[in-house]
Amino acid sequence: MDRTESQMLIIFGASGDLTARKLIPALFHLYCGGYLPENFLILGVSRSEFSDEEFRRKVIFESSYLEGDLKEKGRETGEKFAQKLYYHDLGASYEASYVALARKIESLDEKHQTGNNFIFYLSTPPNIYEVIAKNLSEQGLTHKDKGWKRLIVEKPFGYDLASAKKLNNSLHQYFHEDQIFRIDHYLGKETVQNLLVTRFANSIFEPLWNRNYIQHIEITNAESVGVEKRGGYYDGAGAMRDMFQNHLLQIVSLVVMEPPISAEAESIRNEKVKALKSLRILKDEKSLSENIIRGQYLAAEIDGKKVKGYREEDGVNPDSTTETFVAIKFFVDNWRWKDVPFYVRTAKRMPTKVTEVVIHFKPPHHKIFTESGMFNKDNKLIIRIQPDEGILIKFGVKVPGQGFKVERANLDFYYDSLIENNLMAAYERLLLDAMQGDATLYARADEVEAAWEFVDPILQYWSTSKDATIYGYSAGVWGPQNADDLIEGENTWRNPGSNLADDPGFCVIK
Ligand SMILES: NC(=O)C1=CN([C@@H]2O[C@H](COP(=O)(O)OP(=O)(O)OC[C@H]3O[C@@H](n4cnc5c(N)ncnc54)[C@H](OP(=O)(O)O)[C@@H]3O)[C@@H](O)[C@H]2O)C=CC1
Numbered sequence: 001m002d003r004t005e006s007q008m009l010i011i012f013g014a015s016g017d018l019t020a021r022k023l024i025p026a027l028f029h030l031y032c033g034g035y036l037p038e039n040f041l042i043l044g045v046s047r048s049e050f051s052d053e054e055f056r057r058k059v060i061f062e063s064s065y066l067e068g069d070l071k072e073k074g075r076e077t078g079e080k081f082a083q084k085l086y087y088h089d090l091g092a093s094y095e096a097s098y099v100a101l102a103r104k105i106e107s108l109d110e111k112h113q114t115g116n117n118f119i120f121y122l123s124t125p126p127n128i129y130e131v132i133a134k135n136l137s138e139q140g141l142t143h144k145d146k147g148w149k150r151l152i153v154e155k156p157f158g159y160d161l162a163s164a165k166k167l168n169n170s171l172h173q174y175f176h177e178d179q180i181f182r183i184d185h186y187l188g189k190e191t192v193q194n195l196l197v198t199r200f201a202n203s204i205f206e207p208l209w210n211r212n213y214i215q216h217i218e219i220t221n222a223e224s225v226g227v228e229k230r231g232g233y234y235d236g237a238g239a240m241r242d243m244f245q246n247h248l249l250q251i252v253s254l255v256v257m258e259p260p261i262s263a264e265a266e267s268i269r270n271e272k273v274k275a276l277k278s279l280r281i282l283k284d285e286k287s288l289s290e291n292i293i294r295g296q297y298l299a300a301e302i303d304g305k306k307v308k309g310y311r312e313e314d315g316v317n318p319d320s321t322t323e324t325f326v327a328i329k330f331f332v333d334n335w336r337w338k339d340v341p342f343y344v345r346t347a348k349r350m351p352t353k354v355t356e357v358v359i360h361f362k363p364p365h366h367k368i369f370t371e372s373g374m375f376n377k378d379n380k381l382i383i384r385i386q387p388d389e390g391i392l393i394k395f396g397v398k399v400p401g402q403g404f405k406v407e408r409a410n411l412d413f414y415y416d417s418l419i420e421n422n423l424m425a426a427y428e429r430l431l432l433d434a435m436q437g438d439a440t441l442y443a444r445a446d447e448v449e450a451a452w453e454f455v456d457p458i459l460q461y462w463s464t465s466k467d468a469t470i471y472g473y474s475a476g477v478w479g480p481q482n483a484d485d486l487i488e489g490e491n492t493w494r495n496p497g498s499n500l501a502d503d504p505g506f507c508v509i510k
C-alpha cells in the first residue's frame with residue numbers, strides 16, 4: 001500500500017467491453033479495499049462522445065458489472081469513486097487530438113497532484129497500439145524526467161512471431177522495456193502464482209519434480225461457454241492464439257522452469273524464458289500432424305437447450321476452419337525433462353469450466369502389493385487453477401483387513417478453507433502491481449517472442465498444409481475423440497469435474 005504513489009491511469013479504449021467488464025470493477029474493488037493512493041485519477045480515452053458524467057454513469061452506475069458491488073457498498077461509495085473518473089474524447093481518429101489530450105492530462109495532473117506519474121493502458125484493437133505510443137511520445141508524455149511513465153499492453157501481443165517482434169520494436173522506440181507491462185491475466189490468478197510457491201517453498205515436491213519421478217504432465221484448460229459476443233475477434237485468432245500462446249504457455253513455463261535465484265521479477269522472468277526456449281519445437285510435417293489435434297465445436301443440445309455450432313456464431317465465417325479446441329503433445333529438451341511427455345489442451349464448449357495441472361508420477365520400481373491392481377494406478381498431484389481452487393494428492397493406502405489390498409486416497413487443500421481467502425481478481429492484482437512498478441507478473445519481450453517461436457510453425461502448418469485436419473466435436477463433450485490417442489500407452493485425459501475431489505477414472509501406468 002505504501003508503495004503505491006500518486007498517479008493517473010489513462011485508459012485507451014475506455015468505451016469498450018474490457019474497460020467496463022474488467023478494468024473499472026477491478027479499480028472499484030481496489031478503491032473499496034483502500035489500495036488506491038489519495039491522489040489517484042482514471043482518465044478514459046476513446047473516440048465515442050461522452051462527458052465526464054456520462055462516462056461515469058456508463059461504467060459505474062449503469063454497468064451490469066458493478067450492480068452487485070454497488071448494492072453491497074452503497075451508492076455513496078460509488079459516487080466517491082466516480083469523482084476519480086474523467087473522460088477525454090479523442091475525436092474521429094486515434095491520430096488526432098493528442099495535443100488536446102496532453103493538455104488535459106497536464107491540467108488534471110496539476111489540479112489533482114498526481115505527481116506526473118502516468119500509466120497508459122492500451123485496451124484498444126492491437127493495430128493502433130503503435131500509433132498511440134508514438135503520439136504519446138511526440139507529446140512528451142513518455143519522458144521520465146518528471147515522474148514515472150508506464151505502458152500496459154493488452155493481449156493479443158502480436159498475431160505471429162514476426163508481428164510480435166515488430167510490435168516489440170515499435171514500442172521500444174517510445175518506451176524502455178522496464179516501462180512496458182504486457183498483461184496476461186492468468187499470471188494475475190492466485191493459483192497460477194501458487195505454482196511457484198508449491199514448487200519453491202516446499203522441500204517435498206521439488207526433489208520429485210523431474211524425469212526420474214514424473215511419468216507425464218497434463219494441463220487442461222476448458223471453458224463451457226462458446227465464443228459469446230467475440231466471434232469476430234475469435235475467428236481471426238482461434239484457441240491457439242487466444243489461449244495457448246499466452247495463458248497456457250505461461251502455465252507451462254512455471255511448471256517447467258528451473259528454480260530462480262530470487263523472487264525478483266528479472267530472476268523469475270529469466271527462468272521462464274529459458275523454459276520456453278527449451279520446448280522442443282514441432283517443425284516437420286510428421287511431428288506436426290502426429291502431436292496436435294485441433295477441433296471445432298458443432299451444434300448440440302446441452303441440458304435440453306440447443307447451442308449453436310461455432311460456424312453459426314455471430315461474426316464467424318460460415319466456412320471457418322478456426323480451431324476452438326487444441327491438444328498438443330510435446331517434449332522439453334533439457335536435463336530435467338528429457339523424455340517426459342507434456343499434454344496440454346485448451347478449448348471452448350467443453351462439459352465444464354476448469355483449469356488444472358496434473359503431475360502423474362511414475363509407479364514404484366518394484367511392486368510388492370500384487371493383491372489388487374491398485375499398484376498400477378499412478379500417484380498424482382493435481383493443482384487446480386480454477387474453480388474449486390486447491391491442491392490434491394492421490395496416493396495409495398491399505399484397505400483395512402487381511403492382506404495388503406491397496407486403495408487410492410486423497411490429501412487435499414482448498415483455498416476456501418483459508419480464513420483469509422479473499423482471492424484478489426486477476427485484473428485487480430495486475431493493476432495494483434503495475435501501479436507499484438512490479439513487473440513480475442507481466443510478460444517480458446523475449447518471453448512473448450519465445451512463446452511465439454513454439455506456436456508459429458503450428459500456425460503455418462495449419463494455414464498451408466492440405467493434410468492439417470480439423471475435427472468436429474459436439475458442443476458439451478471433451479473435444480474430438482482422437483485427442484485421447486495423443487496420450488501414450490493406455491493413459492487418457494483426466495476430464496475433471498468442477499469439484500477438485502471428483503475422480504473421473506484414472507490413468508493406468510504400465
Ligand atoms: N473483452 C475482453 O474480455 C478481453 C479483451 N482483451 C483485449 O482488450 C482490448 C480491448 O478489447 P475490448 O474492450 O473487448 O474491445 P471493444 O471492441 O469492446 O473496445 C475497443 C475499444 O477501442 C476503441 N477503438 C479505437 N479504435 C478502434 C477501431 N479502429 N476499431 C474499434 N474500436 C476502436 C473503441 O472505442 P471508440 O470506438 O469509442 O474509439 C473501444 O473503446 C483488445 O486488445 C482485446 O484483445 C483481452 C482479453 C479479454
Ligand SMILES: O=C1O[C@H](COP(=O)(O)O)[C@@H](O)[C@H](O)[C@H]1O
Nearest residue numbers: 155185186223242243247355386
Ligand atoms: O483471455 C481470454 O481468457 C478467457 C478465459 O479466461 P478465464 O479467466 O475465464 O479462464 C477466454 O474466455 C477468452 O476467450 C480469452 O480471450
